Amino acid sequence: MTKKKAFVIDHELLSPLSIGKENIIPALRENKISDGPIEGFSTDGLPFQNGAEIRTALTEYYQNESDAIKKLCGVDRKFELMAATMGLYQSRLQKLLPNLTPERTGVILGLGAEHMPLKDYESEMIGFIEQKQNAVCELIAHLNSNGTEYSHLASPYDIYANYLAKKFNAKAFQHTILTACVSSTQAIAQAYDAISRNEADVVIAGGVDSIINLVALISFGKLGVIAETTEDVMCKPFDTNRKGTTAGEAAGLAIIASEKFVKENNLTPIAQLLGYGNTLDAFKITAPDPSADGMKRAIKSAINKSEVETQQFDYYYAHGTGTRQNDATELKAFKEAFENHANKVPISTTKDRHGHAIAAAGIQEFSLLLEMMKHDFIPSNLNIENPIDKDLHLVKSNLNQRINYALTANFAFGGINTVLAVKNEK
Amino acid sequence: MPCFVKAIKVDYSTNFEERNVLENGMPYTSGSLEIDTSSEYYPGRSDLKIMRSDTISAVKNTCELLSHLPEEKREKLNLYVASGVFIENVESHMGHLLRAFENIRDTKDESEKLKKLYRASPPLLALQTLTNSTMSFVAQYSGVKGDNATYGNTSKSGFTAIESACKKVIYDREDSLAVASNTAGDYSYMVHSSVIGAKDGWKESASSSAILLDSNKENSLCEITTTVNFENIKECDALFISGSFNQEDEVELKKEFSNQKTFSIFDLFGNLGPVNLFASIEKGIELLDQGKKSIAILDRDIYGKLSIIKIQKS
Structure with missing residues (x-):
C-alpha cells in the first residue's frame, strides 16, 4: 500500500511563552524566559518556588462554554488549558468545520496524570479525615454529587478527547494517549499513521498537561527532576552544571490533513510529517538506558522512515530537559545516530524558556518548530555556559536560518522515545 | 493482509468482596488479583514498591506469553497497552498524603504547613501513579522494544490497543502485542460512578491480559x-x-x-x-x-x- 502524505495545515498553542501561536516567534527572539515565582498557589516552604506558569487569566477564552465546562475549568487546570486553547482556535474552527467529514475526522490527545488539587479542598479534606473512613473518596463523592459527564474530580481521562471530538464533530476515532512526556508527540505520530494509511482526512492531534499544582510539584520534586530555587538560572539544559528541569504547563493542537483534503480545500500546508521513530528502552522505569540504544533507535528510525538523507536534516530540536541523565544520554544517542554529520547540525532545546510541560511537551515544541520553520529562526540554548559536549553544535546565539528538515524529539519516564521528522513546506 | 491471534493470556480476580466505600453510599463488589509470587517472572523487590497488582499481573502474563520467543524477536515486537485508573488503593497510594494533611491541620503558618506536607509526602508518588507504568514494566521485563503507546482509561482503550496492534500487523507486517490491565478498586469505582451514578449490583474487578498478534496463520488461535x-x-x-x-x-x-x-x-x-x-x-x-x-x-x-x-x- 502506498503511504499517503500527511500535512500540517494549522496549529494553536497555549504556553507560558505565548498565548496563541502568533506570539511564539517574538517571545523566542526576545529570549523570553517564563520561569518565575509561581502565582497560582503558595509555594512558601517548598524547595521549589518557581515554575513556567501561564500567568494570564484564561476565563475570557472559554466564557461561551456551558456552565458545567466552566465549573470544571475552575478545578481542573488541564481542562481549563484545553478549553482556552479551543477558545483561541474558535474563529478558525468555524471556517474549518464545514469542510470536515465527521466519519473521516479523528482526535488523538496526549494527556498527563491527574493530580488532584487536594490543597484547594484542604478544609473539606481535614473535615473528612476527622469524620470519615475514606476521606479522598468522600471528598470526590461530595464534590461530584451532580454526577454529570464533566465531573469535578477524578473523571475518566477520555473527557478531554470527547470534548475535542464534539468541538470538531470528529467521529472517526477519539484516542487518549498516556505516555508521560511523549504523550502528545505520540499523538502527532499516530495522526501521521492515520493519514498515511488513509483512515482519515483530518486528525486533530495535540495534548495538554500541567504540573503547576502542589501535588504534582511535590511528586516530581521528590523524584529529583525539578531544579530547586537556589540557582541564578534554574534550568540549564546541556550544561555541565545542570540541576534539573522547570515545572511547566501547556496545551496545543495541530491539524494534520491528507494531501487530498489540502488540495480539495485549496489550503497551503505549513509542514509535512515525514515519519517518526518510537521505541522502548526496556531498561528501567526511573532512568534512561545509559547506552542510549532506545533513543538512538528512535532517531535513526525517524530518519529512515522520512526517506531523507541524514545530512539533509538541518536542525535537531532536542528534548533537553536540563536533568542530569536525560541530556547526556540524548546527546550520546544523537551523536551515534548522526555519525559523521553530528557536529554539523544545530541542536537546541527550548525548555529553558518554557519549562517542561510533560505530556504537552511534544505539542508545545511541535508548535514552536512550525513557527521556527515559518520564520527561518533557530533559538539558542539560553542558559548554556559549559556545554557537556564541545564537539556538537549546541546553539549559543539565536540563528536566523532556514530549517528545511528537522527532527523533534521527546523522551519519557519509563524509557519511551519518540522522534518526529518534519519537512518545511514554506 | 489478515491478522491472527497467536497467543492470549488473561488473569482474572479470584478474591471478591463487598465494599462500602462511602458512609452513605451503596455497597459494590470489588475483585482483586491473587498473584503467584513464586513465578519466575515475578518482579524484583525494588520495582514492586511502585507496581500495582494489575501491572505485576500484566508483566507476568506477557513474559509467559513470550517465553518461547528468542530475544531478538521480542525486541522487535510492538507494544500497545490499555490501562484503567492508576490508583489501585486510595489508602496505600494516597494515605501518606492524607496523613500529611492531617499533620498540618493545627499548623497556622502557611510556610510551615507546606514544609511539613513536603516532608510527609511519599517520595515515589509520581512513579506509583505513572500512566505508562504497565507499558514500561512490561517492556523492562519482557524485552519488547518496538513501537508503542499507552491508551486510557475507559474500556474503549482496550479496543484501541488491539486495533493499533492489528494495524501494525496488517500495514507494516510487524508482530505486535496488545496488553491491558485494569486496576479496579475504590478509586475506579469513584471515577466511574461519578459519570453514570452508583447503582445496585455494581461490580468490577482487577485483571490483566496480553495478546500476541501476527500475520502468519500457522499455529494461530x-x-x-x-x-x-x-x-x-x-x-x-x-x-x-x-x-x-x-x-x-x-x-x-x-x-x-x-x-x-x-x-x-x-x-x-x-x-x-x-x-x-x-x-x-x-x-x-x-x-x-x-x-x-x-x-x-x-x-x-x-x-x-x-x-x-x-x-x-x-
Missing part, C-alpha cells in the same frame, strides 16, 4: 478483525457483550441484543475495564474450538461508545 460494523454482528454465530458496571445496565445491554445468542462475563467478574474485550476474545476462542465459526465481540464504554471485534476460525 483465530483470525481477528477490528474493522467491523454493527451489521456484521448478525452474521456471527454468537455475540459477547461487555461494558456494564451494574446489573441494571447489564440487563439493558442484553435486551438490545435479545435476537442473538449472547454471552457475557459480567456475572462472573463484573466490569474489567480495558480488559473487557480481551477476556471476551479468550472466551470466544473457546467457542470457536467447540465448533462455532465466527464470534462478534462488543464492548460499550462508560460514555456509550461501542467497539466491535470479530474473531473467526483461522
Whole structure:
C-alpha cells in the first residue's frame, strides 16, 4: 500500500511563552524566559518556588462554554488549558468545520496524570479525615454529587478527547494517549499513521498537561527532576552544571490533513510529517538506558522512515530537559545516530524558556518548530555556559536560518522515545 | 493482509468482596488479583514498591506469553497497552498524603504547613501513579522494544490497543502485542460512578491480559478483525457483550441484543475495564474450538461508545 502524505495545515498553542501561536516567534527572539515565582498557589516552604506558569487569566477564552465546562475549568487546570486553547482556535474552527467529514475526522490527545488539587479542598479534606473512613473518596463523592459527564474530580481521562471530538464533530476515532512526556508527540505520530494509511482526512492531534499544582510539584520534586530555587538560572539544559528541569504547563493542537483534503480545500500546508521513530528502552522505569540504544533507535528510525538523507536534516530540536541523565544520554544517542554529520547540525532545546510541560511537551515544541520553520529562526540554548559536549553544535546565539528538515524529539519516564521528522513546506 | 491471534493470556480476580466505600453510599463488589509470587517472572523487590497488582499481573502474563520467543524477536515486537485508573488503593497510594494533611491541620503558618506536607509526602508518588507504568514494566521485563503507546482509561482503550496492534500487523507486517490491565478498586469505582451514578449490583474487578498478534496463520488461535460494523454482528454465530458496571445496565445491554445468542462475563467478574474485550476474545476462542465459526465481540464504554471485534476460525 502506498503511504499517503500527511500535512500540517494549522496549529494553536497555549504556553507560558505565548498565548496563541502568533506570539511564539517574538517571545523566542526576545529570549523570553517564563520561569518565575509561581502565582497560582503558595509555594512558601517548598524547595521549589518557581515554575513556567501561564500567568494570564484564561476565563475570557472559554466564557461561551456551558456552565458545567466552566465549573470544571475552575478545578481542573488541564481542562481549563484545553478549553482556552479551543477558545483561541474558535474563529478558525468555524471556517474549518464545514469542510470536515465527521466519519473521516479523528482526535488523538496526549494527556498527563491527574493530580488532584487536594490543597484547594484542604478544609473539606481535614473535615473528612476527622469524620470519615475514606476521606479522598468522600471528598470526590461530595464534590461530584451532580454526577454529570464533566465531573469535578477524578473523571475518566477520555473527557478531554470527547470534548475535542464534539468541538470538531470528529467521529472517526477519539484516542487518549498516556505516555508521560511523549504523550502528545505520540499523538502527532499516530495522526501521521492515520493519514498515511488513509483512515482519515483530518486528525486533530495535540495534548495538554500541567504540573503547576502542589501535588504534582511535590511528586516530581521528590523524584529529583525539578531544579530547586537556589540557582541564578534554574534550568540549564546541556550544561555541565545542570540541576534539573522547570515545572511547566501547556496545551496545543495541530491539524494534520491528507494531501487530498489540502488540495480539495485549496489550503497551503505549513509542514509535512515525514515519519517518526518510537521505541522502548526496556531498561528501567526511573532512568534512561545509559547506552542510549532506545533513543538512538528512535532517531535513526525517524530518519529512515522520512526517506531523507541524514545530512539533509538541518536542525535537531532536542528534548533537553536540563536533568542530569536525560541530556547526556540524548546527546550520546544523537551523536551515534548522526555519525559523521553530528557536529554539523544545530541542536537546541527550548525548555529553558518554557519549562517542561510533560505530556504537552511534544505539542508545545511541535508548535514552536512550525513557527521556527515559518520564520527561518533557530533559538539558542539560553542558559548554556559549559556545554557537556564541545564537539556538537549546541546553539549559543539565536540563528536566523532556514530549517528545511528537522527532527523533534521527546523522551519519557519509563524509557519511551519518540522522534518526529518534519519537512518545511514554506 | 489478515491478522491472527497467536497467543492470549488473561488473569482474572479470584478474591471478591463487598465494599462500602462511602458512609452513605451503596455497597459494590470489588475483585482483586491473587498473584503467584513464586513465578519466575515475578518482579524484583525494588520495582514492586511502585507496581500495582494489575501491572505485576500484566508483566507476568506477557513474559509467559513470550517465553518461547528468542530475544531478538521480542525486541522487535510492538507494544500497545490499555490501562484503567492508576490508583489501585486510595489508602496505600494516597494515605501518606492524607496523613500529611492531617499533620498540618493545627499548623497556622502557611510556610510551615507546606514544609511539613513536603516532608510527609511519599517520595515515589509520581512513579506509583505513572500512566505508562504497565507499558514500561512490561517492556523492562519482557524485552519488547518496538513501537508503542499507552491508551486510557475507559474500556474503549482496550479496543484501541488491539486495533493499533492489528494495524501494525496488517500495514507494516510487524508482530505486535496488545496488553491491558485494569486496576479496579475504590478509586475506579469513584471515577466511574461519578459519570453514570452508583447503582445496585455494581461490580468490577482487577485483571490483566496480553495478546500476541501476527500475520502468519500457522499455529494461530483465530483470525481477528477490528474493522467491523454493527451489521456484521448478525452474521456471527454468537455475540459477547461487555461494558456494564451494574446489573441494571447489564440487563439493558442484553435486551438490545435479545435476537442473538449472547454471552457475557459480567456475572462472573463484573466490569474489567480495558480488559473487557480481551477476556471476551479468550472466551470466544473457546467457542470457536467447540465448533462455532465466527464470534462478534462488543464492548460499550462508560460514555456509550461501542467497539466491535470479530474473531473467526483461522
